[in-house]
Amino acid sequence: MTEAAARVLVIDDEPQIRKFLRLGLEGHGYAVLEAASAGDALRVAVAEQPELAILDLGLPDREGFEVLGALREWSRVPVLVLSVRNREGEKVRAFDLGADDYVVKPFGMPELLARIKAALRRRVAPAEPVFRVGGLEVDLGRRVVRVEGAEVRLSPKQYRLLQVLVSNAGKVVTHRQLLGEVWGAVHRDDIQYLRVFVRKLRGRIEADPARPRYLLTELGVGYRLRTSDQLAGLA
Amino acid sequence: MTPARDLGSRLAPYILSAASVAVVGLAAYALTRFVPLPHVSILFLAAVLTSAALSGFWPSVLAAVLSVAASSYFFYSPIFDFRVAEIQDIADVAVFLIVAALTSRLAANARAQALEARRRQETVAGLLAFSERLAESEGDAGLHAAIVEHLAAVLGAPVWLLLPEGGGLAPAAASGAPRAAPEALCAAAPRVMAGGEAALPGWRFERLATARHPVGVVAWREPASRPDAEYLRGLLGHAALAIDRARLRREIAEARIRGQGEALREALINSVSHDLQTPLAAILGSATALESLDERGERGVQRELVATIRDQAERLASDIENVLDLTRIRAGQIAPRLELVELSDIVNAALRRKQKALAARALEVALPRDLPMLRLDLFLMEHALANVLDNAAKHAGAGAALRIGARVHNGEVVLDVTDDGGGIRAEDLERIFEPFYRSAASAARPVPGTGLGLAICRAFVAANGGSVAALSEGPGRGATMRIRLPLAQDAAAEGASADD
Numbered sequence: 103m104t105e106a107a108a109r110v111l112v113i114d115d116e117p118q119i120r121k122f123l124r125l126g127l128e129g130h131g132y133a134v135l136e137a138a139s140a141g142d143a144l145r146v147a148v149a150e151q152p153e154l155a156i157l158d159l160g161l162p163d164r165e166g167f168e169v170l171g172a173l174r175e176w177s178r179v180p181v182l183v184l185s186v187r188n189r190e191g192e193k194v195r196a197f198d199l200g201a202d203d204y205v206v207k208p209f210g211m212p213e214l215l216a217r218i219k220a221a222l223r224r225r226v227a228p229a230e231p232v233f234r235v236g237g238l239e240v241d242l243g244r245r246v247v248r249v250e251g252a253e254v255r256l257s258p259k260q261y262r263l264l265q266v267l268v269s270n271a272g273k274v275v276t277h278r279q280l281l282g283e284v285w286g287a288v289h290r291d292d293i294q295y296l297r298v299f300v301r302k303l304r305g306r307i308e309a310d311p312a313r314p315r316y317l318l319t320e321l322g323v324g325y326r327l328r329t330s331d332q333l334a335g336l337a
Numbered sequence: 338m339t340p341a342r343d344l345g346s347r348l349a350p351y352i353l354s355a356a357s358v359a360v361v362g363l364a365a366y367a368l369t370r371f372v373p374l375p376h377v378s379i380l381f382l383a384a385v386l387t388s389a390a391l392s393g394f395w396p397s398v399l400a401a402v403l404s405v406a407a408s409s410y411f412f413y414s415p416i417f418d419f420r421v422a423e424i425q426d427i428a429d430v431a432v433f434l435i436v437a438a439l440t441s442r443l444a445a446n447a448r449a450q451a452l453e454a455r456r457r458q459e460t461v462a463g464l465l466a467f468s469e470r471l472a473e474s475e476g477d478a479g480l481h482a483a484i485v486e487h488l489a490a491v492l493g494a495p496v497w498l499l500l501p502e503g504g505g506l507a508p509a510a511a512s513g514a515p516r517a518a519p520e521a522l523c524a525a526a527p528r529v530m531a532g533g534e535a536a537l538p539g540w541r542f543e544r545l546a547t548a549r550h551p552v553g554v555v556a557w558r559e560p561a562s563r564p565d566a567e568y569l570r571g572l573l574g575h576a577a578l579a580i581d582r583a584r585l586r587r588e589i590a591e592a593r594i595r596g597q598g599e600a601l602r603e604a605l606i607n608s609v610s611h612d613l614q615t616p617l618a619a620i621l622g623s624a625t626a627l628e629s630l631d632e633r634g635e636r637g638v639q640r641e642l643v644a645t646i647r648d649q650a651e652r653l654a655s656d657i658e659n660v661l662d663l664t665r666i667r668a669g670q671i672a673p674r675l676e677l678v679e680l681s682d683i684v685n686a687a688l689r690r691k692q693k694a695l696a697a698r699a700l701e702v703a704l705p706r707d708l709p710m711l712r713l714d715l716f717l718m719e720h721a722l723a724n725v726l727d728n729a730a731k732h733a734g735a736g737a738a739l740r741i742g743a744r745v746h747n748g749e750v751v752l753d754v755t756d757d758g759g760g761i762r763a764e765d766l767e768r769i770f771e772p773f774y775r776s777a778a779s780a781a782r783p784v785p786g787t788g789l790g791l792a793i794c795r796a797f798v799a800a801n802g803g804s805v806a807a808l809s810e811g812p813g814r815g816a817t818m819r820i821r822l823p824l825a826q827d828a829a830a831e832g833a834s835a836d837d
Contacts, residue, residue: 190716208654210647294677297710301679305706312681312704319682322715 108153108222109133113143113169114184115161123156126211132218140165144172147179154221156214157201158184159192167199174200180221184209190322197276197323204274220331224272233268235330238307238316240268249307259284260303267317267327276324300325350392354400357384362407378408378429385433389440397441401433450630454638457626460568461645463491464622467572468615471579480583481510484576485555489513491572494561499526500553500580506530509553526554543569545577552580571622578614586773613656616649623649655727659789662720663772666796673714673800677825680704680711680750684741687722694730699738708743711750712825713801721797721805724790725754725818733758733816748824749803755817761809769807770795798822 110132112123117138124134135150137143140161147155155173159166170181183196183204193204202224203217233240237250245261247254256264266283267275277293289295300319304311315333318326361384365377381404389397408429467487474483481498489496489512499522500509506526525535529542530551541561545553555573564572623642630639665671681704688695688702729739737758744751761769768774772792798805802823809816 208650297677297679301710311706312708313685313702314681319679319685321682321686321719 107131107133109135109150110218111135111137111143111146111150111152111155113137113140113155113161113166114158115139116158119158123214126214127218130215140169140172143169147173147177152179153225154218155179155181156184156218157181157196159189159196160184160186160207167195170196170199170201180225182214182217182221193323194276194278197274198278202273220272220329223331224329229269233271235271235316235328236333237309240264242268247307254306256303256306259299260306263299263303264307264327267325271327272329272332274320274324274326280324350388350396351399353392354384354388354396355403357387358400358403358407360384361404362411365408366411378404381405381408381429382433382436385437386440389437390444392441393445394438394441397437398434401430401437404433405430451635454626454630454635456565457629458638458641460565460571461619461622461626461642463568464571464575465619465645468575468579468618471575477583477587478510480579484579485510485512488555488557488572488576491564491569492557492561494557494559496555496557497522498553498555499523499530501530506554522556526556529554529556543573545573545580547577547581552577552584571618575618589773613653613660616653616656619649620646620653659793662793662797663789666793671717671797671800673717675712675714675801677710678713678715680708680713680743680752680822683713683715683719683722684752686719687726688741690719690723691726691730694727695739697735698730701738701740703740703742705743708750709745709824711822713822717797717800718822721794721801721820722752722754724794725805725820728790728794729754729756729758729816729818737815745824749821750824752820752822753817754820755815757815759816760812760814761807761816762812763809766807766809770805 110127112120112127112134114120114123115138120136120138124136127134135146135152137146143155143157146152157166157169161169166183170183173179173181180202181200183193183201184207185193185196185204186207196204202221205214205217231241231243233242239248241247242265247256247261247264262284263280266280277296278290281290281292281296285292285295300317301311304314304317307316308314316328318328320326358381361381365380368380369377384404385397385400388400470483470487471480474480481500485496485498496512497508498510499506501507502509506523508523521537522540525537525540525542529535529544530553532544532551535542539559540556541559542554542556544551545555555576623645627639627642627646684702684704688700726739729737733739733756737756740753740755742753742755765774770791773788795805798820803821805818805820807816807818
């Protein structure tokens with residue numbers, strides 16, 4: 103298994119958390135690199151080129167965001183963010199800076215392992231010309247969307263929204279990112295408009311828009327289009 | 338135990354050893370009648386091994402000596418004579434003694450480990466059972482009775498509980514016997530309460546104390562059975578916490594009556610920090626028990642201890658979250674950020690968060706497609722709803738089905754969370770929203786938690802301009818939590834229903 107040999111960089115200033123992550127991850131076949139500060143983190147990331155990084159945003163001096171920003175200047179390594187409930191603003195900022203996923207503390211090892219697996223799988227999966235999840239099919243080449251085999255007509259903006267989600271399938275895309283990609287930088291803060299828009303898109307592609315299976319809401323953060331692995335409950 | 342029985346039980350292993358040698362001897366004798374065996378003595382190893390494994394070192398030494406004697410007397414020529422004195426005999430004795438020593442040592446270790454693991458497990462289980470029993474008790478009198486009765490059962494002796502009253506200590510409860518305690522008991526107790534020793538022959542005293550202060554004294558008549566010291570300490574610690582918690586709850590009630598906001602807040606926080614100690618005690622107990630097992634410890638015991646740690650840690654996490662919410666509410670820190678949102682997003686997020694608690698239940702979610710978007714604070718509402726789901730999962734009883742439905746009615750959205758479980762008594766419908774209130778029904782079937790969930794829910798729903806009420810036709814007839822939320826009155830919300 104290539105995934106199991108992956109090296110994971112754990113960036114956290116709390117020794118107990120690092121210890122628990124190291125024991126848990128090594129127990130599942132990952133090699134663990136540790137960093138207790140922003141400086142350490144960047145040094146190790148450059149020298150070792152890990153396959154994935156776990157970043158605790160709760161660093162005392164807000165270095166977490168700086169690490170993420172600096173990392174993203176030269177690296178596409180998947181970054182999984184650890185955050186505390188009730189700090190949604192923090193989460194949003196991390197995603198806007200390029201984080202791949204987040205786990206809310208306190209969390210259990212099985213959840214973390216599932217997220218790591220998913221992030222690593224997304225990293226190696228090549229982009230397919232046709233995206234499929236459940237009964238939803240998006241043919242990016244021919245710009246055709248089908249639900250349970252029947253073609254669905256979308257407005258150009260609706261298609262563009264879906265396209266952005268498909269190209270980030272499995273990942274959370276923040277409100278700002280979606281607004282920026284679909285409507286341009288000026289509209290980045292019009293979250294209310296986006297919600298109305300998603301409601302309409304769901305009406306087209308979901309069997310029960312109130313219990314969506316494909317287009318999920320990450321409360322206060324953004325939206326996520328499930329991959330078929332995620333739909334099957336793997337992540 | 339009488340001296341005669343004591344002697345008997347000490348001799349039993351030796352008798353068993355002698356008997357096993359005799360059995361092997363007979364078997365060997367029968368066998369040699371048909372098959373010529375050059376080394377009969379090897380058969381006697383069985384007797385030595387059995388004695389060593391079952392009875393320990395000295396009985397197995399006896400078995401070894403008897404075995405060598407028997408084999409040389411009965412089997413080696415000249416038979417019926419001890420004079421063999423061959424190298425064979427000396428070798429046999431040496432081998433038998435080594436086997437006896439090694440086997441008995443290994444067996445004793447294994448026995449001791451198994452006993453220790455069981456003792457640890459019983460300690461943790463016993464403490465959990467005790468704290469559950471205390472949580473079930475009703476009122477101060479019920480709590481005090483539960484304490485003395487449980488201790489009396491463990492100690493096998495009458496137990497008195499003495500608590501502070503009017504500057505001194507007075508008997509609050511006694512097991513079985515009349516509550517009136519001997520004069521000498523009341524006279525000796527204050528010294529114990531102050532941390533000293535009481536010299537009263539025939540009695541044993543223990544102080545009940547939390548980490549911060551003493552709360553009372555228990556006394557029992559000697560002779561009593563002697564439970565494991567750590568276990569007894571654990572029981573006394575739990576009793577002290579429970580008594581202190583009851584006192585704090587009383588203070589909450591009094592503070593509420595007096596309407597002293599500051600005192601109420603103080604009392605609430607004190608009480609909650611006590612509630613947090615119960616799961617913490619279970620975690621610490623299980624973790625140290627786990628530590629004391631080595632790799633060879635029973636797998637089943639390990640799993641059970643790990644499961645306890647996990648469950649209690651999850652409980653602690655959700656309790657702490659409630660406490661943080663409560664402090665935010667009390668500090669007047671909830672400033673809702675109202676924005677136009679989908680109610681279904683909130684419902685789905687709350688369901689996802691409570692996935693584990695709801696896993697075993699039949700769940701039906703029926704939200705109409707055309708439900709208008711609402712102006713709400715996402716997180717406060719998600720939290721309020723998660724607490725309602727949590728409450729239903731805990732109180733509706735195993736197997737109760739859950740239904741979430743919504744409709745528009747009279748300028749409001751009405752969100753119902755309905756279960757077909759145990760129901761709520763009419764007099765409790767309003768009171769379950771009070772912090773720490775527990776209905777008599779839930780006292781009979783205790784559920785974990787701080788008793789804050791619904792109080793927090795009400796505060797959060799109110800911050801969103803809504804209201805929440807409990808409806809039930811009575812015990813056994815299910816219950817509904819009804820949340821009413823105002824419809825958004827603005828153009829953006831109107832636009833949401835139009836097509837682009």
